[in-house]
Every structure is written in C-alpha cells, then in structure tokens.
Amino acid sequence: MSVKTFNRGLFLPHYKESTEDKAIANIALPGEVVIPLQQHIGAPCKAVVSVGDKVKIGQKIGDSEAFVSAAVFASVDGTVTAIEPRSNFTGADVESVVIEVAEKQEEPSWSDRDISNMSGDDIRAAIKEAGIVGMGGAAFPTNVKLSPPKPVDVVIINASECEPFLTCDHRVMVEMAEELVLGAKLIAKAVDAQQLIFGVETNKPDGIEAIKAQIEGEEGIEVAVTDVKYPQGAEKQLIYAATGREVPPGKLPLEVGVVVQNVGTAVAVYEACRFGKPLYERVLTVSGDAAANPGNVKVPIGTTIEHIIEQCGGFKDGKEPGKVVLGGPMTGFAQTRLDVPVVKGTSGILLFSEEMLVMSEHMPCVRCSRCVDHCPMYLYPNSISMNAEKGLYDQAAEWGAMDCFECGICVYVCPSNRPIVQLVRDTKKAQAAK
Ligand code: SF4
Numbered sequence: 001m002s003v004k005t006f007n008r009g010l011f012l013p014h015y016k017e018s019t020e021d022k023a024i025a026n027i028a029l030p031g032e033v034v035i036p037l038q039q040h041i042g043a044p045c046k047a048v049v050s051v052g053d054k055v056k057i058g059q060k061i062g063d064s065e066a067f068v069s070a071a072v073f074a075s076v077d078g079t080v081t082a083i084e085p086r087s088n089f090t091g092a093d094v095e096s097v098v099i100e101v102a103e104k105q106e107e108p109s110w111s112d113r114d115i116s117n118m119s120g121d122d123i124r125a126a127i128k129e130a131g132i133v134g135m136g137g138a139a140f141p142t143n144v145k146l147s148p149p150k151p152v153d154v155v156i157i158n159a160s161e162c163e164p165f166l167t168c169d170h171r172v173m174v175e176m177a178e179e180l181v182l183g184a185k186l187i188a189k190a191v192d193a194q195q196l197i198f199g200v201e202t203n204k205p206d207g208i209e210a211i212k213a214q215i216e217g218e219e220g221i222e223v224a225v226t227d228v229k230y231p232q233g234a235e236k237q238l239i240y241a242a243t244g245r246e247v248p249p250g251k252l253p254l255e256v257g258v259v260v261q262n263v264g265t266a267v268a269v270y271e272a273c274r275f276g277k278p279l280y281e282r283v284l285t286v287s288g289d290a291a292a293n294p295g296n297v298k299v300p301i302g303t304t305i306e307h308i309i310e311q312c313g314g315f316k317d318g319k320e321p322g323k324v325v326l327g328g329p330m331t332g333f334a335q336t337r338l339d340v341p342v343v344k345g346t347s348g349i350l351l352f353s354e355e356m357l358v359m360s361e362h363m364p365c366v367r368c369s370r371c372v373d374h375c376p377m378y379l380y381p382n383s384i385s386m387n388a389e390k391g392l393y394d395q396a397a398e399w400g401a402m403d404c405f406e407c408g409i410c411v412y413v414c415p416s417n418r419p420i421v422q423l424v425r426d427t428k429k430a431q432a433a434k
C-alpha cells in the first residue's frame with residue numbers, strides 16, 4: 001500500500017485511542033436548544049418563525065435570499081421562546097432562535113426518493129433546501145461550492161480527520177460507509193467529476209476497509225491512503241497528497257479542477273437527496289484528559305456544550321477543566337462559557353486539565369525560524385506576527401497572512417509561545433474591514 005503525503009507539516013501525538021472504537025451514541029434531549037441564525041460563511045438568515053410558535057423537528061426556522069447562505073432548521077419539536085442575540089463559539093453575540101423542547105417528540109417522517117436519476121441541479125437544490133454547509137469546520141454553503149464556475153474533474157472526500165482527539169468522522173466512516181459513499185457519488189455527479197477519491201490517514205484502517213468494501217470493482221473511485229501528519233486534512237495539502245496537484249497561493253482548489261468535501265457533509269448530502277432531511281443534527285467527539293467518559297455522540301444542533309458534557313458523565317473526577325475547546329485542539333476555539341450551542345460545523349468538545357496545558361507567557365520572537373520551517377503554506381509566520389502585533393496589518397498581509405489557513409502549527413512549534421494565529425485573525429479582520 002503506497003502512503004501519500006505533503007511537504008512539511010508535523011507528526012503530532014493523535015490521542016484518539018479513548019474514542020476511536022466507541023460507537024456513535026445518542027444523548028437525552030436538553031430542556032432548550034439555541035439555534036444561531038448564522039452558522040455559516042455568508043449572509044445571516046432571518047427568522048421565519050415568531051416567539052410563541054410551535055415548531056416541528058426539521059422545520060425551517062431561518063432563511064435568506066442571498067446566494068451565499070444556508071437555511072437553519074428546528075432540531076427538536078418545541079415552542080419558540082425567544083429570538084435574541086446569544087453568545088456563540090467565537091464569543092460573538094449572534095441572533096438566535098431559542099426553542100423550549102416539547103416533552104413528547106414525534107418521530108419525523110421523510111420522503112424516500114429515487115436518487116439514481118437526480119441531475120446536478122436536482123442535487124444542488126436538495127442540498128440548498130437542507131441548509132447543508134461544510135461540516136469539517138469551515139461551514140461554507142455546500143450548494144455554492146458545488147456550483148463551480150470552472151470545470152471540475154476530481155472530487156476528494158476529506159476523511160483525514162488529522163486533528164488530535166477527533167474521531168467523529170472516523171466513526172461515520174465505519175458506521176455509515178454506505179451513506180457516505182452514496183453521498184460522495186451525488187457530490188461528484190453534481191459537479192460532473194470523473195474521479196472520486198477518499199483521502200484517509202493510515203490510522204483508520206477499519207474506515208479504509210469500510211469504504212473499500214463499498215466501492216469494490218467500481219471505476220473512477222479510489223481510496224488515497226495518507227500519512228498520519230498534521231494538517232493532512234487541510235484542502236491544499238490533501239489535494240497535493242491525493243493528486244499531486246498544487247493549488248497556487250491565494251487560489252481555491254477549483255483552480256486545479258478539484259472540489260473537497262468532508263465526510264459528515266457527504267452523509268448529509270445523501271440524507272437530503274434521498275429523504276429530503278435537513279441538516280439539524282450532527283456527530284461530534286467529546287474527549288480530552290478532563291472528560292469523564294469520552295465518546296462520539298449525535299446531537300441536535302443548538303444543544304449547549306454544557307448539556308452534552310453532562311450527558312457524557314461530566315468532568316473527570318468532578319474537577320473543572322483548565323480549558324474547554326470547541327473543534328480540534330489545533331484550530332478550535334477556547335470557550336469561556338459552557339452555554340454556547342453546537343452548530344453545524346462543530347466537530348468536537350475537548351476538555352483539558354490544567355496539567356495538560358503548557359501555559360507560558362507570550363515572549364518576543366527569538367528568530368529561531370521553526371515556524372517558517374514547518375509552515376505547510378511556506379509563509380513567514382514570524383514576520384506576519386511581528387507586523388500584526390504593531391498594528392501593521394497591511395505589512396502582515398504582504399507577508400501572506402491572508403493565505404494562512406490557521407492550522408496552528410507555528411504556534412505549536414514556537415518556543416516563545418507567540419499568539420500567531422490570533423494575530424493572523426486580527427489581520428484578516430482588519431483587511432476585511434477596509
Ligand atoms: S502561518 Fe498559518 S498556515 Fe502557516 S503554520 Fe501558522 S497557522 Fe499554519
């Protein structure tokens with residue numbers, strides 16, 4: 001078996017042992033869900049329900065006429081009790097629909113459609129109607145990504161899950177391989193791609209086998225087995241590993257005829273096309289050394305992380321964690337409160353003890369160039385951070401801040417613990433405001 005990879009990057013400890021073999025579990029419903037009207041890149045939705053309305057699971061509660069946007073849906077049966085700003089995972093206040101969960105939940109009924117004859121337009125329409133976004137974290141509306149202005153010949157399903165601790169995509173591969181492959185084929189059909197590649201790291205042998213069993217004997221579909229290296233799941237690095245094509249700086253995968261979609265997204269596409277089921281729930285991983293009972297759970301969008309942690313047994317030994325992160329440890333967002341809701345792009349809730357955190361002061365750059373040597377985008381994180389720190393955002397942008405995809409490797413290797421990713425985010429915000 002030839003193992004593919006990309007240049008640079010880091011071999012990180014992967015810490016997946018505690019959840020990689022744990023089947024996806026359901027948890028008890030919370031008392032209320034908080035569903036932000038913006039969970040995606042693009043225009044925010046406007047509420048299409050009012051306070052006091054009774055809503056059903058899968059009912060559209062927010063929508064937008066903008067092309068780049070994604071509708072949001074009730075994830076439970078219940079009653080709308082508020083439409084107001086609530087804190088989200090970035091710390092920003094976002095207009096949200098709050099639903100009190102009904103005691104009695106009815107089993108939703110979905111249609112059962114023939115997906116074999118769906119055209120590209122049918123597939124995109126079903127995806128848009130279901131409010132699907134990239135579930136690997138980027139949350140870009142999927143129907144927009146599948147409306148390419150240039151020809152696409154390769155679709156890659158990103159099954160790398162290269163961040164330590166996260167195993168939700170791995171479990172989806174193992175437990176829902178048929179749905180995953182059918183969804184991936186629909187994605188390939190939507191963009192008229194002739195080649196479909198599943199990019200999977202070698203540390204998921206059962207996931208590789210499950211996918212291979214579904215595609216056996218089929219032409220134009222393959223599994224690209226990749227090295228366990230971070231950030232193997234970043235689009236440009238995965239495209240290079242799987243196809244040898246290099247996406248130029250500042251350009252999108254489309255430039256080289258490729259579209260990349262995540263595992264969870266492919267399953268959501270299948271469910272939207274076959275059953276007309278909207279995206280109102282997702283699988284995520286609860287892990288970290290301060291988690292009492294790490295696992296993989298399927299939760300309604302809008303469930304607070306506090307409720308999910310409780311349902312997974314709470315904090316280990318009842319001890320408050322030193323840090324709570326939403327997403328992976330390298331690219332996720334540290335949380336200061338636990339009442340924030342899970343959104344479509346939330347892949348994990350990680351709980352870390354004080355002992356696991358290596359907390360040190362930010363120090364000046366010592367020009368060791370480790371960040372430059374490891375950056376998978378060949379950027380100069382030292383120069384970006386030094387300029388951004390002084391508020392020289394144009395200069396930081398000239399050093400390539402806008403090409404940084406915030407993988408966090410430079411922060412990980414920096415002996416001065418420089419807050420480089422935060423300074424990149426500050427630069428992007430300043431440039432966007434211009
Ligand atoms: S500069 Fe950006 S892309 Fe390069 S290592 Fe740092 S976070 Fe990753």
Ligand code: SF4
Binds near residue numbers: 364370414415416417
């Ligand atoms: S790794 Fe840190 S200290 Fe070394 S050059 Fe980069 S920013 Fe400076």
